[in-house]
Amino acid sequence: MNTPPSPSGAEHTDGSSIRLGALAPLTRPGWIEAGRHLLAGLDLAVREVNDAGGIDGRPLELVVRDTAADPERAATAVDELAGLGVAAVAGEYHSVVARAAATRADALGVPFLCSSAVLNALTEEPTAWVARLAPPQSHGWRTYADFLLGTGRRRIAVATQPSVYWASGTRVLREHLTPRGGTVIELDTNAHTPEALRDALVDHGATALLLLVGHPEPAVPIVKAVRADRRLAKILIGAPAGQPEFAEWATALGADGAGIPFLRYLPERLGPLGERVGKELRERLGEAPSFVAFEGWDTIAVLADMLRSHGTDRAAIAKSWPRMAVEGTRGPIRFTRTPGISVWQRAWTPIQVVDRDPANPDHFRILHTG
Incomplete structure (x- = not known):
């Protein structure tokens, strides 16, 4: 949807702040730890811009809204932020929530730079108003599927919950694995207790179990149940969505949480x-x-560079996605149009498959790169 833009943030010459909206999951059922890390990065960068004199002498102001993993709440927040005159909206971690925010930003004509969500279809139709830093799910999860094939795992069970995001991930895995001799078996966690799921893994002869579920519930009980069953001593447990990245995972599972590969978007060396x-x-x-x-x-x-070049005019910011080039913490950042992706997409973020080292769970091992 590409309706005419709402009025852009007004230009000021009196040193008043330039507002940027920020969306992050900061309360349950959102993934609070992810929200805390996202906000820490946003806030640090804003402080550094301001310490260096701001944007043409005007400080940046981050206006934060908690999405709590709720799509409706995110859409309402975009409405509110647009009314407050933000030059752009940034952030969000949860893909389904980011999709709601992107759809609303597109409708209002507010630039939205999605930081972390990976769902391919952030908007139903191509839009000029939205860009994304994280790689699309189809790209990252195919890398994960290649990792599984490289370890000889071809009978893949996925523990799932109803969600557009999990369904999309399952589809990516199946489409990539099936032509290469793999099979994907879906196990609905709403219909299986952790113990029943464990028995189903044995019955199906699964060589890997992927956790396409929320954290800590039901991911943590499933891991504990599988780890406790000697029949499944050789099964690989994986979590492509990244649950083991955060300290909360290690705290909840201890040694049981190690050796569970997940996707991480970092280069081998910073x-x-x-x-x-x-x-x-x-x-x-x-x-x-x-x-x-x-x-x-x-x-x-990215947004600070665009504001220096184009001020707070929303339409000018949105038109500049394909022309900007910024050095990021993980390499150069540029945006392009990617087949099958409706938003401006960074090409390409480094992708790793890593796990927590069983010998030292605070240390991450790089298992595969893509």
Whole structure:
């Protein structure tokens, strides 16, 4: 949907702040830890812009709204932020929530830079108003499927919950694995207790179980049940959506949470900018920053560059996606049109398959890159 834009944020010359809207899951049932890391990255970058003099002498102001993983709440927040005169909206982690925000931003004519959500179809129709930093699900999850094939895993069970995001992920896996001799078996966690799911894995002869479910419930009970069953000692448990990235996972599962591969959007080695920002983020968070925190910082770096060039005019910002080029924490950032993707897409974010080292769960092992 591409209706005429709403009035852009008014230009000021009196040093008043430039407002940017920020969406993040900060309360349950949202993934709070992801929201905290995303907001840390956004806030650090805003502070650095302001410490360097702001945008033509005007400070950036981050106007934060908690989505709590609720699509309707996110859409309402975009309405509110647009009314407050933000130059653009940024952020969000949950894909279904980001889709609601993107759809509303498109309808209102407000630029939206999605930081972390990967669902391919962020909008139903192509839009000039929305761009994304994270790789699309089809790209990342095919990389994960290649990793599974490389380890000899071809009978793949997926523990699922009803969701557009999980259904899309299952479809990507099936379409990539089936022509290469793999099979995908769906196990609905609403119809299976962790114990019944465990028995189904044995009955199907599954060689891998992928957790396409929420965290901590039901992911944590499923992992505990599978780890406790000697019949499944050789099965690989995977979590492509990234649940093991955060410290909360290790706290809940201890040693049982190690050796569970997931997708992470980082290069093998950070450059000088990434190293510096990573150090600052670690100090803020009190723990190692996840890739989500880097996504937050990169989001503001992009928007600040666009504001320096185009001011707060929303239409001018939206037109500049394909022309901008910024050095991010994980490499150069440019946007392009990608077949099958309705928004301006960063091409390409580094992709890793990693896990927590069973010998040292605080250490991540890189298992595969794509």
